[in-house]
Amino acid sequence: MRTSANTTIGVDVGGTRIRVARISTEGALLDRVIEPVCQDPGGFVPQLLRLVDRMRDGATAIGIGIPGRVDGRTQKILSAGYLDIAGLDLAAEVRRATGLPVRVENDATMALIAEGFSRTGGRDGLIFMVTIGTGIGGAALLDGQPWYGGGLSGQFGHIVVSSGGPLCKCGRRGCVETFSSGTALGRLMAEAGMPKDIRAEDVLSRAKAGDGQARVLLDVWAAPLQRALQSLVSMADPKLILVGGGLGHEMSAALAHLADESHWFTVPVEPARLGDTAGVIGAGLAAFGIASEMTGQIR
Template sequence: MSYSIGIDLGGTKMLITLAGRDGAIIAQRQYLTSAEGGTGGPGEILLRMHQYVLELLASAGAEISKLDKIALCVAGFYEHTSGNMLSSPNLPGWDNFPIKQELRNLFKLPVVVENDAAAAAYGEYLFGAGRGKRNMVMITLGTGIGGGLILEGELYRGGGFAGEIGHIPVLPGGPLCGCGRRGCLEALSSGTAVAREGRRILQQGRERGAILRQVAGDVDNVQAEDVFKAAAKGDEDAASVVGRAAYYLGLGLAAVVNVLNPELIVAGGGMAGAGDSFLKPVGGYLFQFAVEPSAKMVSLVPAMLGEEAGIRGILSLPGE
């Protein structure tokens, strides 16, 4: 029996999975990415990752000599040709870090690294909502907006950074994005953007967003989830925030649909969890903005694998 290790490395937590050769998950544990009092730098995080992998193996009675690869997915601009992490918004201090080589040095095993949304796209394509489709776009709607492309049955990377749907410019001169530019889709339709607009409404006075104020409790701590909840309960101000996020997401996805003519768009992440109340208006705007033949062909559906999508995808790619 041989095993693989799959790791989903995020800004706050890392999910480590021991899988069998067929991809079946044998054991899985979640850890905090940064240790208390630690530097949060890549050297320290990789050392703890190594230790966690050994712990997980020991708990499952598996030996490190039986591992065939380390498969890591991570948010950020990962360059395939060099194996370097160029920058990651969630992992400060990881700029130009040779992550692939460092993992090889640490584990002495073949390694595969992929952007988290690209890995999630591959997971949904093989095992989830995208099964049986040849051309599929994945969009992850969380604190940021990620994207991954499956074209003609293959994960498409372009020069390494393809699928950055969250950074499609949809409002020139609009709000500042984490990437440093203005008016990106992520700055208008992500969970962070929805929460920011919700806060803005409550700051405009007590007559605005009455239900949102009740749901959120603390004006300074409005979450995207609160805005969705308030909108569902009939708060018109919250509904207008959700509507605006849906509008720009439909606009951005229309550009994707016009260029790629996919059969399917799979929406994952926390905001897709709001279900039809969000995806339906997004689909409406998408249909309104995209060219008609492509708009008629595409379906927008929720993802099926939840947080497992990235791990399932990355474990299916060969190490080297």
């Protein structure tokens, strides 16, 4: 029988929803609640605290994944996409309100912690993750622990793959996010004259069934990401690159279909496994204290 003393609370703030769950040391999801996220900064923290309170039941720490740039060393939120909470000391606010230790990370880092935890060999060596959603996120895990570089490494969506591409929110042109994100896929589908209600998974099904237009579209969508991942391999030679996020399955399939144009930089890519629960599970695991838990509590 598991006691509540060995549980934490994971919080995953997503594009549209906030997930809060109670997580065991084994990474099991014991209880959870999901709501549309309050995008008004004045309402966001009260919402988070209310949901955390519902999951509390003796939990010992809280991990929070934020969609945006979070300095992994200082836990400072530099930007959070659609959520206007840049500069908010979220860890301190939640700590003050709950009395519990709090850890804030980028959401892709949280997802990668869970994916690494769930895999044989997932705590050894260097593993990268790219998350394909509205934008493209990224994270790095080195021997089971997040690797931040100076604090902000892992923003793989901003690897430039074309000198003359679309303007990116980071101020440059041609970032891979502008070509291979969910937003970019929507643009490609509209340009191809596909119906508005068609989903990415439908395009993949069509391509698998031999539809030439769908196949070309997926190739055009995935090829810039393949180049970006090859650049990552040329730089850091990770043993594995996981592809996750809401469109991770579709992107993995699209990448698998592309010919490997480089003899030097073969990309060791695999689809993420945990789907949209990875972020909240990773947040709970991070709260246990990654250094001790990821080496001592593994199945």
